[in-house]
Amino acid sequence: MQTTEILAALDLTAAARAEGPDVLAVRSPIDGADIGRVAVTPAAEMPAVIARAQAAFRAWRQVPAPRRGELVRLLGEELRAAKAALGALVTLEAGKIASEGLGEVQEMIDICDFAVGLSRQLYGLTIASERPGHRMMESWHPMGPCAVITAFNFPVAVWSWNAALALVCGDPVIWKPSEKTPLTALATMNILARALARFGDAPEGLCQLVVGGPDLGAALVTSREVPIVSATGSTRMGRIVGPKVAERFGRSILELGGNNAMIVAPSADLDMAVRAIVFSAVGTAGQRCTSLRRLIAHNSIRAELTERLVKAYASLPIGDPRATTTLVGPLIDHAARDRMLAALEQAKAEGGTVHGGRTVGQGVPQGGAYVEPALAEMPAQSAIVREETFAPILYVMGYDSLDEAIALQNDVPQGLSSCIFTLNLREAETFLSAVGSDCGIANVNIGPSGAEIGGAFGGEKETGGGRESGSDAWKAYMRRATNTVNYSAALPLAQGVKFDF
Numbered sequence: 001m002q003t004t005e006i007l008a009a010l011d012l013t014a015a016a017r018a019e020g021p022d023v024l025a026v027r028s029p030i031d032g033a034d035i036g037r038v039a040v041t042p043a044a045e046m047p048a049v050i051a052r053a054q055a056a057f058r059a060w061r062q063v064p065a066p067r068r069g070e071l072v073r074l075l076g077e078e079l080r081a082a083k084a085a086l087g088a089l090v091t092l093e094a095g096k097i098a099s100e101g102l103g104e105v106q107e108m109i110d111i112c113d114f115a116v117g118l119s120r121q122l123y124g125l126t127i128a129s130e131r132p133g134h135r136m137m138e139s140w141h142p143m144g145p146c147a148v149i150t151a152f153n154f155p156v157a158v159w160s161w162n163a164a165l166a167l168v169c170g171d172p173v174i175w176k177p178s179e180k181t182p183l184t185a186l187a188t189m190n191i192l193a194r195a196l197a198r199f200g201d202a203p204e205g206l207c208q209l210v211v212g213g214p215d216l217g218a219a220l221v222t223s224r225e226v227p228i229v230s231a232t233g234s235t236r237m238g239r240i241v242g243p244k245v246a247e248r249f250g251r252s253i254l255e256l257g258g259n260n261a262m263i264v265a266p267s268a269d270l271d272m273a274v275r276a277i278v279f280s281a282v283g284t285a286g287q288r289c290t291s292l293r294r295l296i297a298h299n300s301i302r303a304e305l306t307e308r309l310v311k312a313y314a315s316l317p318i319g320d321p322r323a324t325t326t327l328v329g330p331l332i333d334h335a336a337r338d339r340m341l342a343a344l345e346q347a348k349a350e351g352g353t354v355h356g357g358r359t360v361g362q363g364v365p366q367g368g369a370y371v372e373p374a375l376a377e378m379p380a381q382s383a384i385v386r387e388e389t390f391a392p393i394l395y396v397m398g399y400d401s402l403d404e405a406i407a408l409q410n411d412v413p414q415g416l417s418s419c420i421f422t423l424n425l426r427e428a429e430t431f432l433s434a435v436g437s438d439c440g441i442a443n444v445n446i447g448p449s450g451a452e453i454g455g456a457f458g459g460e461k462e463t464g465g466g467r468e469s470g471s472d473a474w475k476a477y478m479r480r481a482t483n484t485v486n487y488s489a490a491l492p493l494a495q496g497v498k499f500d501f
């Protein structure tokens with residue numbers, strides 16, 4: 001599909017031709033081509049945006065949750081119809097290979113399906129009361145407008161993880177996408193508009209989009225009228241956003257950087273491990289929060305594994321992400337490429353031996369930032385290994401005992417995803433236990449990336465502690481009320497307290 005066809009299929013032709021001083025130029029990472037100009041939301045409009053969301057909240061919270069789920073069901077249907085075009089736009093705007101662009105839209109569909117079921121399952125507990133003739137229970141209520149700030153690398157899926165849950169939970173959504181990917185956000189809003197039209201009577205302002213940079217995000221982060229702020233991006237961003245939300249006692253859901261590791265034990269199925277390593281270290285050109293960045297291989301198999309990986313890396317097709325044969329597309333921009341090259345220089349200075357990692361200029365579209373994925377054999381977990389460089393660099397380290405491997409895995413500031421490849425039950429269970437991985441995601445014989453929506457997604461430490469998507473992540477979008485009902489004719493006090501007068 002050509003750019004113009006994709007934009008037309010998603011009703012974006014006019015929106016992508018904005019003119020005037022406050023316009024954001026959108027460049028495709030494929031070749032740097034200008035693919036659209038979109039209007040920036042003036043900062044002065046933010047109070048009105050927030051007021052509209054508050055007004056929508058007053059109506060939406062009264063709509064029964066299963067009816068709210070109907071809107072999300074319709075959104076899932078519209079996403080199915082638009083999957084090919086939206087997937088192609090993700091590829092064009094974020095540079096993901098075609099299959100991953102489509103996979104991102106599939107993830108949106110999956111979370112819609114999940115949320116529709118959830119709309120009939122917002123359960124509270126009943127609790128045994130210590131007082132006769134009393135009943136205790138928990139009820140869950142809508143919380144209010146939810147700001148969703150998203151990163152460039154999952155330009156639409158992260159919004160849907162939040163929005164599908166927030167909507168069934170009764171919360172309006174205000175979305176501030178990455179300034180690098182506004183077109184996919186506008187397209188998603190157009191798809192949602194189709195669902196809203198079919199739904200019929202959703203309040204105006206239920207789902208809004210604001211296009212621009214951190215200043216718009218800051219307006220949401222500091223407003224007391226926005227009780228939930230879900231922010232996905234770098235730890236640097238989370239360090240600013242988290243304290244600001246906390247200062248006003250708001251609720252934040254922080255999904256920040258990762259530095260994900262795989263331990264490969266002597267018993268591991270190396271064929272499977274190699275496939276998992278290559279997909280999770282190189283997929284999305286190393287630009288997933290869950291990308292594999294550290295390989296901790298037992299010293300008895302380290303040399304063989306590294307050799308196999310060097311060979312596999314040399315055969316990877318790098319190029320235009322729209323070509324079905326490509327496995328490694330471009331980095332988001334040239335600044336990301338420069339950060340990768342600088343990290344590799346630092347790795348060398350810290351004693352590393354680097355394989356690959358060169359800029360690719362031949363056989364790729366000109367104007368994009370194409371690189372060979374890099375393997376860096378490191379003598380230790382040095383400073384650069386402990387940082388998240390958002391690019392396809394895999395640091396390789398050795399270990400002798402499982403305790404040592406787990407200590408290395410945990411000894412980084414981030415705590416998102418982790419895994420072990422082993423056929424040894426004791427090792428696998430130790431890794432998953434309280435003395436094992438300290439991450440939000442810990443896997444056995446599966447790489448650290450490519451999570452399903454059914455589980456709660458997120459991580460510990462500098463990853464921010466937030467959880468999104470499946471399991472009971474919905475609870476972060478609602479407020480819990482504990483209710484005690486006295487159906488007796490007496491008024492006993494808890495803990496046997498007497499207060500007679």
Ligand code: NAD
Nearest residue numbers: 150151152177178214217218233234237255256257258289
């Ligand atoms: P980024 O931090 O540069 O930007 C993310 C978003 O935050 C953007 O919308 C940006 O405009 C906004 N923002 C930046 N500063 C802000 C501020 N002071 N106030 C309010 N908003 C602000 O991140 P990026 O480069 O787009 O994405 C890559 C990063 O995101 C990586 O670190 C990656 O690990 C992380 N990420 C994490 C997850 C997760 O679920 N844990 C998922 C995807 C990406």
